[in-house]
Amino acid sequence: MGENVILVTGATGVLGREVLDRARRTGLPVRAMTRRTTLPDDPGVTWVTADLESGEGLDAAFDGVATIIHCASDTRKPKxxxxxxxxxxDAAKRAGVGHIVNISIVGVDRIPxxxxxxxxxxxxLLAESGIPWSNLRATQFPALLDTAFGVLSKGPVVPVPSKTVCQPVDPGEVADRLVELAQGAPAGRVADMxxxxxYGATDLARSWLKAVGRRRWILPVRVPGKAGAGFRAGGLVTPENAVGVRTWEDYLAAKPSR
Structure with a gap:
């Protein structure tokens, strides 16, 4: 296997697909990891089957890999x-992987x-692993907010967290940054993105309803506990790192009509 192989975990997810597209453009050998046993015919990418839940297939998947961009996450069963x-x-250590680039979320240390x-x-775990690493925390993807509003708007009232702000970021732009980090030296925790x-959560809901042509009441709800306090304290945003370009309005404008 040649040098500088980049492997992407979670390569079929919302972010993973974007990362894979950017990694292809580097001209470096790219490997994409999935749990699926039927692998796509994808020019420029070597697909491999491996399972992070059991560890099965990881040694073969990581053989010859220089850098891992870790996008895999089980949001349905996060445990x-x-x-x-x-x-x-463990598998990365056995394979001699020299750099792991991880994607995380703005506010993970501020909202319990x-x-x-x-x-x-x-x-x-990554920071204590002994493997050189880079860690990027990003704000919310528009598709996540889109899905949430789709669920919340099924009734006559759309509940949204009161006094809460969000900062949607385009996953393609986050992918650009992850691939940039993967091509550089391990940097530890980098600036948030x-x-x-x-935007206020109510403003996001209002613009979403207008874009999809639904009429609903918007009800600000005070989220209890420390998590709610974190929302109201601005824990979900990083205004000092507003480096994204594509706006929420751009996302809505590109949505197919419903």
Missing amino acids: HDIPGWRFLL YSYYKIKVEGER GGPRV
């Missing part, structure tokens, strides 16, 4: 992410939400 991290790190706690633990604008 699987921690065993997945351990399998990934269960999934965020798992992301923080993953960051800790946010979209170009900060």
Whole structure:
């Protein structure tokens, strides 16, 4: 296997697909990892089957890999992410991987939400692994907000967290940054990455409803506990790192009509 092989985990996900597209453009050998046993015919990419939940197939998948861009995450059963991290790190050590680039979320250390706690633990395991690493925290992807509003708007009222702001960032732009990091030296925790604008949650809901042609009441709801306090304190945004270009309005304008 040639040098400088980049492997992408979670290569079939929203972010993974974007990362894979950017990695292809580098001209470096690229490997994409999936749990699927039927692999796509994808020019310029070597697809491999491996499972982070069990560790099966990781040694073969990582053989000859210089850099891993880790995008895989089980959002439905996030508790699987921690065993997945351990399998990934152990296999990466055996394979002599020289750099792991991880994607995380802005606010994971400020909002005690269960999934965020798992992301923080993953960051800790990486930092303590002894493998050189880079870690990027990004704000919310528009598709996530889109899905949430789609669910919340099924009734006559759309509940949204009160006094909460968000900063949607384009996943393609995050992918650009991850691939840039993968081609550079391990940098530890790098500057957070946010979209170009900060929006109130109610404003996001209002613009989404207009874009999809739905009439609903918007109901600001005070989220209780420390997580709600973190939302209201601006834990989801990084206005000092508003480096994204594509806006929420751009995303809505590109949505197919419903």
